[in-house]
Amino acid sequence: MKIFNAAQIREWDQYTISHDPISSIDLMEKAAKACVRWINQYFPEESLTIFCGKGNNGGDGLAIARLLSKRDITVYILDTTQKGTDDFQENLSRLEKLPHVEIRFIQTEENISEVNFDGVLIDALLGSGLNRPLQGITARLVERINQSGNMVVSIDLPSGMFADQSSLNNPQIKADHTLSFQSYKRAFLAAENSLHCGEVHILEIGLHPEFYNNTPSRDEQTDEDIIYTVYKPRNSFGHKGTFGHALLIAGSYGKIGAAVLSAEACLRSGVGLVTCHLPSCGYTIMQTSLPEVMVSTDVDKAISTTIETDLSMYKALGIGPGLGTASETRALLREVLTQYDRSVVMDADALNCVAKEPELLALIPAGSILTPHPKEFQRLFGDTSNEFDRIDLASQKAKELDLIIVLKGHHTLIALPDGRRFFNSTGNAGMATGGSGDVLTGILTGLLAQGYPGDDAAILGVYLHGLAGDLAAEKLSMEAMIAGDIIRFLGQAYKSIAEM
Ligand SMILES: NC(=O)C1=CN([C@@H]2O[C@H](COP(=O)(O)OP(=O)(O)OC[C@H]3O[C@@H](n4cnc5c(N)ncnc54)[C@H](OP(=O)(O)O)[C@@H]3O)[C@@H](O)[C@H]2O)[C@@H](O)CC1
Ligand SMILES: [K+]
Secondary structure (H helix, E strand, C coil): EEEEEEHHHHHHHHHHHHCCCCHHHHHHHHHHHHHHHHHHHHHHCEEEEEECCCCHHHHHHHHHHHHHCCEEEEEECCCCCCCCCHHHHHHHHHHCCCCCCEEECCCCHHHHHCCCCCCCEECCCCCCCCCCCHHHHHHHHHHHHHHHCCCCEEECCCCCCCCCCEEEEECCCCCCCEEEECCCCCCHHCCHHHHHHHHHEEEEECCHHHHHHHHCCCCCEEHHHHHCCCCCCCCCCCCCCCEEEEEECCCCCCCCHHHHHHHHHHHHCCCCCEEEECCHHHHHHHHHHHCCCEEEECCCCCCCCCCCCCCCCCCCEEECCCCCCHHHHHHHHHHHHHCCCCCEEEHHHHHHHHHHHHHHHHCCCCEEEEECHHHHHHHHHHHCCCCCHHHHHHHHHHHHHCCEEECCCCEEEEECCCEEEEEECCCCHHHCCCCHHHHHHHHHHHHHHCCCHHHHHHHHHHHHHHHHHHHHHHHHHCCCHHHHHHHHHHHHHHHHHHHC
């Protein structure tokens, strides 16, 4: 699903008005009706206090008030500008025709102290027209709404939150639910906003599909349509050679488990053969845990230092889980990156090695996949002041270095070298558990070895990983699931993708 910015959403609105055709006031009515359906379902009987600005977000609020006027409602209008937008004014006059609806105006800070915060609070102060941080009376009102302790439902966006840029540390509504229209906004994908958005519900309001189809967007959220085009059902005439041979370089004394998790995930991603290069202390552990995996043992007992096999026989290579960052291991990484010319997957300590020796970055083969979490990303590429900047920096580095950067998080980002960015839609907080990243490395390496191009491997692998995690959480709870459970549910995840 494409993610449009605020300007594109406005264009989509206009496109619908001129091509459908539908008048702008009727489109507002459609949006309000969609909100009312939701409110009636979630809060069927509660009294409502509706706060409106004088733009179209406020217009939505007034239309909602009229449609719910049989309930116990009070409307407050933040009256700090001369005149509202045309659709606001039209909805105000429609509402004023209903004498039993109480409309009050907030014009001074003193008026705020007279506000009665009753029942569910509907926030229709400001939406996508926000163009500066809130201040003065608006910030004060928002602060009071947040302090009220009432349930808050925001229309389109929590007031004070920008649709496409960081709102970190700005005054903004803390919503329990946000009802937004037609498609996701960038703001909803940022973890830094999650406490303010609450649960996000996207309501269909019938904006013109032609605009969606014909308008390119740099940002997309991975969904079933995308996965359907990326996933390649298994060739029934294949043999284990058809599905590739992957090499994993992973594990060190005390962290052989990371290698085991990664190797099993790699196997279960569908790869033909897996070899794991390990320090010799890991030999028995790996052979006992996973008889399907072949082991190449290092001369060193505790860490990986040299590799003697011919790397060109492997279709894909994953390096990092539990590896450690000893100088001998960094030398091995240098040797591997120099010798190997196909895509590699680099995670965890492989990335920390690069952070310690930044000149290694230039040796990473084009099209490789890097999977940092935010801290590893910061070690590699430096500080950013907020999540939006971090995503832009990831995108810039993916282009500059011709790499795929998978920035792990609640909505994991996949930044491609051609500038496109995908935000993953599967996964849950239960996956923030030791070994989860090792599992992802195994899956991605396995998909590359099966012949998936890097961008498809990253999109599909991250989606599968999250979906398996969702299935595990459903069965076991987010608290009790562990990384090995993600592997256990990979089969079910594959099945549900195959049925799409
Ligand atoms: N597109 C769609 O699909 C549909 C959209 N719809 C609805 O329209 C909403 C967008 O409406 P909108 O453009 O009128 O903007 P809105 O957010 O009401 O702001 C109004 C004005 O506030 C001002 N302002 C800005 N920052 C400020 C600040 N910090 N503090 C104080 N004031 C500030 C600024 O004016 P300025 O002061 O800069 O002159 C701005 O123009 C959208 O969120 C959705 O709810 C639906 O009805 C139908 C389908
Ligand atoms: K709002």
